[in-house]
Amino acid sequence: MNKDVSNILPALFAGFIAFIILVYILRKILVNVGAREIAIKERRYFGRRMPPGRVVATEGEVGIQADVLKPGLHVIRYPFERVVHKVPLIEIRTDEIGVVEAVDGDPLPPGRIFAPDRAQNAHNNFQDPIAFIKRGGVKGIQLRTLPPGLWPIHPYLFRLSMAKVTVIPPGKVGVVTTADGAPLDPGRLLGKATAGHMNFQDAEQFITGGAQKGPQVEILTPGTYRILTDSIPIDASQGERKPGPFTVRLFDATVISENQVAIVEALDGAPLDPRDYVAATLDGHDNFQDGHEFIARGGQRGPQKDILLPGTYYINPLLFKVIPESAKEIKPGEVAVIVSNVGKDPSDDVRREMARKVRERMTREEQEHASQAAKRLDKLGDEDRTMEEIKEEIMATDPADRRLDEGAHEAYVVPEGYRGIQETVVGPGRYYVNTLAITPIVIPTTNQTVEWTSGEVANTFNPFEVISKDGFSMQLEVRVVFRVKPEDAPFMVAKIGSIDRLIQNVMHPLIDSIFRNQASESSAMAYLQNRHEEQERAEARVRAHLLKYHVDVVNVLICHIHLPEELMKTQTEKILAEQRQNMFNAQREAEQKRIELEKTRAQADNQRDLMAATVGVEIAGKRSEQRKAEGEGEAHYILATGKAEAEKVRLLGEAQGVAYREQVGALGAQGVSVIETLKVIGEKGVRITPDVLASGSGGDGAGGLGTLLLLNLFRDKIVPLSDNGGMLPPKER
DSSP states (O other): OHHHHHHHHHHHHHHHHHHHHHHHHHHHHEEEEOTTEEEEEEEOSSOBOOOTTOOSBOTTBSEEEEEEEOSEEEEOOTTTEEEEEEEEOEEEOTTEEEEEEESSSBOOOTTOSSBOOSSGGGGTTTTOHHHHHHTTOBSEEEEEEEOSEEEOOOTTTEEEEEEEOEEEOTTEEEEEEESSSBOOOTTOSSBOOOSSSTTTTOHHHHHHTTOBSEEEEEEEOSEEEOOOOOBEESSGGGOSOBOOSEEEEEEEOEEEOTTEEEEEEESSSBOOOTTOSSBOOOSSSTTTTOHHHHHHTTOBSEEEEEEEOSEEEOOOTTTEEEEEEEOEEEOTTEEEEEEESSSBOOOHHHHHHHHHHHHHHHHHHHHHHHHHHHHHHHHTTGGGOOHHHHHHHHHOOOHHHHHHHHTTGGGGEEOTTBSEEESSOBOSEEEOOOTTTEEEEEEEOSOEEEEESSSOOSSEEOOEEEEOTTSOEEEEEEEEEEEOOGGGHHHHHHHTOSHHHHIIIIIHHHHHHHHHHHHTTSOHHHHHHTHHHHHHHHHHHHHHHHHTTTOEEEEEEEEEEEOOHHHHHHHHHHHHHHHHHHHHHHHHHHHHHHHHHHHHHHHHHHHHHHHHHHHHHHHHHHHHHHHHHHHHHHHHHHHHHHHHHHHHHHHHHHHHHHHHHHHHHHHOHHHHHHHHHHHHHHHHTOOOSOSSOOOOSSSOHHHHHHHHHHHHHHHTTOOOBOTTSSBOOGGGO
């Protein structure tokens, strides 16, 4: 058995050795390449030498083979070939691009920086190194790039770098500069556009299409682009940064906000005609966003007539300079005179026709003003001159105005479509205009005021210092109100330029001269006293002069006249004396009137008594006449009554006498008396019995008493008789 074992061991050992050798050979012959790697082969024996300068071998050449082993199981011809090592696949992420640099191939063409892709698609994005070599692949950084993915790239033939994708964010614009291509055309700043390069993402097509090196006329709008720019090698030992053919710079998009307008100046293009101020209008450039169309259609460098309205624009800032400006707003009460820098040049005939129209209108207006002013001054008795003389003076033109008129500045006013000051003005509103093509001059059409005063207000000058005819210095504060009619605004601008220049260069010296000349023709006090007349004369003269500048004078006011203090003191004393004299006369007249008033008032106060007295006199007269008539009537009445009474008494007496005689005859005298007495006592209720009775001793007491009582009772009853035997009136009894 030991013998058998000893015989088997060598065989087993030999088999083990053979197995080991077989395994080793199989490992060298059979190569398994993983799913995410490639294997690099090397031919070491029995082959041709590689040509000088070559790095990888092809078609049986000795050296590192250009062919690589892709993922899977491969059989190699060991020991003539071997796997040098395995390398992982190149992974390019979605935000990257692969930049390939070939270390083998044909040399670069003279003047080129980046290798042209001669093999085109034959090398299948550098995955077929043999096709790259055989089809004329060129050494250097390749214009073809690798998109995102896993790539089996030969690490000995190609060096890989990674570049970030180019992202143009919203509100930005990308300007591309290329380091390779044909030279720029003489006089040009930007490289011309080429077709088919897909926004610089196909660098090979860009170069082969005839692109020019330098800044490009085409731009990148917001988005993501796979453009061959600077890259970083995967292997740090291969350098830090690899320059790419393209450099992208970000600029802000052009934003024109509300109430703004943008003027555009082209920095490249055809030369501008020296006679033109701005370039002519072009179509098709999409608000200067398509620089290629602008250049292709013959766009001229310099200021452009077209403008940009409010909005956002993606414009190449190396081709166009954008100048934002505020929109022009014409407020109510204003107009804009337009000075056009574009259009046809007006011919001499056009200028002469405009000048003729202006002269005719000016002559008509001057005649109307002169007639109106002459009428007003004639009413004031202006120096005893006739209306025709006043009119001639107003219409007279001084040499300076005549020279200005001979310049025919109004001839610069032209109809629409011609270059110059436009005849038609622009009314209130907001306008988006190119101030390089047209210049708006805003002219107020409402009343404007210029003052010569010591107050702090706008458009103010110092008061006028003038000398009167009698040598006194006067200070005049003056206010002038004027306006420019809309239809006159272009001609005013043509003649003087603006309202400020009108005030400074025309109105101030003109009105100063007029008031100085006018003040020297009158004494100081006369000027003060004739203020209204002096104001009218000054207004007529100012209006006549400013009418030549197409300015309408509303009125001229002398606000204040400052006379010298000593003159004012003397004048004040004179006026005070006159006032005192007037006051004394007025007081004296007032006292006289007061006397007359008091007299009248007294008469008025006693008028009632006077009337009463007058009426009393008349009443007394009437009463006297009345009493006289009454007396006469009463006398006649008394006389008639007396006569009647007397006759009655006589008849009664006679009757009583007859009766008494009959009674006496019948009763006796004593008996009749007692009867009558008793009648009276009974009728009157007389007490006949005294409280105290005293009686005498002698005679018949009854008779004496009775007699006394009868006398007392009938004393008042006894009516005396007149001399003629009649009864007396009651007043005479």
